[in-house]
Amino acid sequence: MMRFDVTVLNFDGTYHDQPHLLQNKHRWIDLSDLTQTNMYCPQETLAEIAKRMDLENQSCLTFIGSGNYHYVTYLFLQNMKEPCDLVLFDHHPDTGRPYPLLSCGSWVSKALSQLPLLQRVVIIGLHPKYSTFIPPQYFNRVRVVSTANLFKSSEAKILQWIKTDKVYISIDKDVLDPAFAATNWDQGNMSLSSLLEMLETISRYKQILGIDVCGELPYxxxxxxxxxxxxxxxxxANQAIMDIASSF
Known part of the structure; x- marks a missing residue:
């Protein structure tokens, strides 16, 4: 990253309760007046979100809000100008059927089917029981790494999962153990330090095109x-992610 800046999306007032995070310089984008954004999003609303975010001037780090709005990551991937892999830290695969509305549970499927520059998705921290939710047509483009397998893997192996030199990273804090984050979805057991170490490892060997973070409690x-x-x-947790991202 040549520069470091932060955007905060305000869908539902979530970040009003995080004053220390907001003390950092950031761009605040208000989306709270939009309807039909919670979990599911029609195309016209998605277009308005994209317009307000001004994707051509996308920040290095974006805080999205609750995991209910994770579909916003699709817009960031849609704006990519070169081939890249998505590294997704998530307890869930988000590979549900994307029609008729894009949702927080289907945006990965839509990205894989609609975005030719997206080469591969590496999902880190997925619970094994959710692996069956990944459609067979994407088996060759989705690499699943459970938290248990992650602990057995070397740094070199982690990097082997990522095939492109450039990556986009999306973090849903439901991948973290409840000791480190509190979300409105069931959670994994990854430690915050493990997440930060993996981010640092990826940054040493890959060019990170952007990072987004969701997994807040609804306001x-x-x-x-x-x-x-x-x-x-x-x-x-958000501040820790911001601190390490700013050092890349």
């Missing part, structure tokens, strides 16, 4: 102490 203006503590945990 709750009446949240209790447990909610506040969970948001602080997410904020710490």
């Amino acid at each position: 709750n203006p009446l949240g209790d102490m447990a909610y506040t503590q969970a948001v602080r945990k997410n904020e710490r």
Whole structure:
């Protein structure tokens, strides 16, 4: 990355509860007035999101919000100008049927079927039970690495899974153990330090075209102490990801 800057997408007020994160210089894009964005997104709304984000001036790091909006990653991949692999840290494959509406559970399938510059998807941290959700036609373009297998793999092997010199990275914090993040989906057992180490490893040998992060708890203006503590945990994880990304 030649420069480092940050964009924060405001779909539902999630980041209003992360003041320390917002103390960092960032571009704030308000999307809270848009309807039909939660989990599923029609084409006209997706086009409006893309327009407001000004993808030609895409930031190095984008905070998307809840995993319900993970489909926004499709727009970043759609904007790629050269062949690349997607490295996806996620407890779920997001390879469901993408029609009639793009969704947080189908955007990977749509990217594989619609974006010729996307060469391969490497999903790190996927729970084995969700491997059956990957359609057979994508078996040769999707590499699945469970957390258990990750611990047995060397740095060189991790890099072998990535076939292109340039990569885009998408992180859903539901890949993390609940000790390190709190999301609205079932979670994996990856440690935050393992995630950060893999990001650093990839950055040493590959050119990272961009990173996005989702997996926030949906905004709750009446949240209790447990909610506040969970948001602080997410904020710490977000800050750690931002800190290491800024060093690439």
